[in-house]
Amino acid sequence: MSQGKALQEILEVIDTLLGPNGCPWDKKQTPDSLCDYLIEETFELVTAIRNKDLDEIQEELGDVFFLLFFIARLYQDKFSLEQTFKLNAAKMIKRHPHVFGDKKIEDIEELLVTWEKIKKEEKEQKDKQESVFASIPPTLPPLLRAYRINSKAARIGFTWPKDVDQEHKLLEEWQEWLKAKASKDQDKMEEEFGDYLFSLTEYARRNSIKPNSALDKANNKFLHRFQAMEELATQKGIDLSQASIEEMDRLWEEVKKICG
Numbered sequence: 001m002s003q004g005k006a007l008q009e010i011l012e013v014i015d016t017l018l019g020p021n022g023c024p025w026d027k028k029q030t031p032d033s034l035c036d037y038l039i040e041e042t043f044e045l046v047t048a049i050r051n052k053d054l055d056e057i058q059e060e061l062g063d064v065f066f067l068l069f070f071i072a073r074l075y076q077d078k079f080s081l082e083q084t085f086k087l088n089a090a091k092m093i094k095r096h097p098h099v100f101g102d103k104k105i106e107d108i109e110e111l112l113v114t115w116e117k118i119k120k121e122e123k124e125q126k127d128k129q130e131s132v133f134a135s136i137p138p139t140l141p142p143l144l145r146a147y148r149i150n151s152k153a154a155r156i157g158f159t160w161p162k163d164v165d166q167e168h169k170l171l172e173e174w175q176e177w178l179k180a181k182a183s184k185d186q187d188k189m190e191e192e193f194g195d196y197l198f199s200l201t202e203y204a205r206r207n208s209i210k211p212n213s214a215l216d217k218a219n220n221k222f223l224h225r226f227q228a229m230e231e232l233a234t235q236k237g238i239d240l241s242q243a244s245i246e247e248m249d250r251l252w253e254e255v256k257k258i259c260g
Helices: 003-018 024-028 031-050 054-074 081-095 108-125 142-155 163-183 186-206 211-235 245-259
Strands: none
Touching (some): 003 054, 031 054, 142 211, 163 186
């Protein structure tokens, strides 16, 4: 089956679901009501990709595409899929003058600066907010949003010139957190801890680390080790709910040697 026929098939499924004899639940949906499902399915796709599970990737890609086409169908009296695709293709061609035009790009840094410049020009042409950060969705998860904010700031040169300067800032933010902690002022503690996380996110970016992905890996590593610790405790006849912290630490160190 060609891509065109496959696309037409899924659109026909959506039309049937929304038709007179379709599904009552589907017919009640709006673009707004589908947003949470789209976010959930997107996270499931990300999980499948990071797990390198090809079957899951294929299935979750299908679910994401289904919701995107579903939402597009609900807007069909405003614009068409064809218009959406053509608009996006034209935008991507414009944003890649080094591929589709004759502009020469020396390195990735210059490419990103050019990308931001073109996006800013597009915003100005639309008479929209001209802020460097206008294109960052406010609904992004906070850690991912912090990374995007720091990335865009760096592209216009609003960052520390050297890594060592940023490391000093990180230490400064840590000291401010300790001071806030000592004050026991909960609002101040939250503020300073947030500042430290924001600076730590920039530190990760400067070292080519995506903190959202790094934290996800750390979460999974902890859960994997803890599950192994539970299994080891069962083998040794230890009830973790009754174990002392010293016992759990010994089990944890044993599991680390096994799991790496």
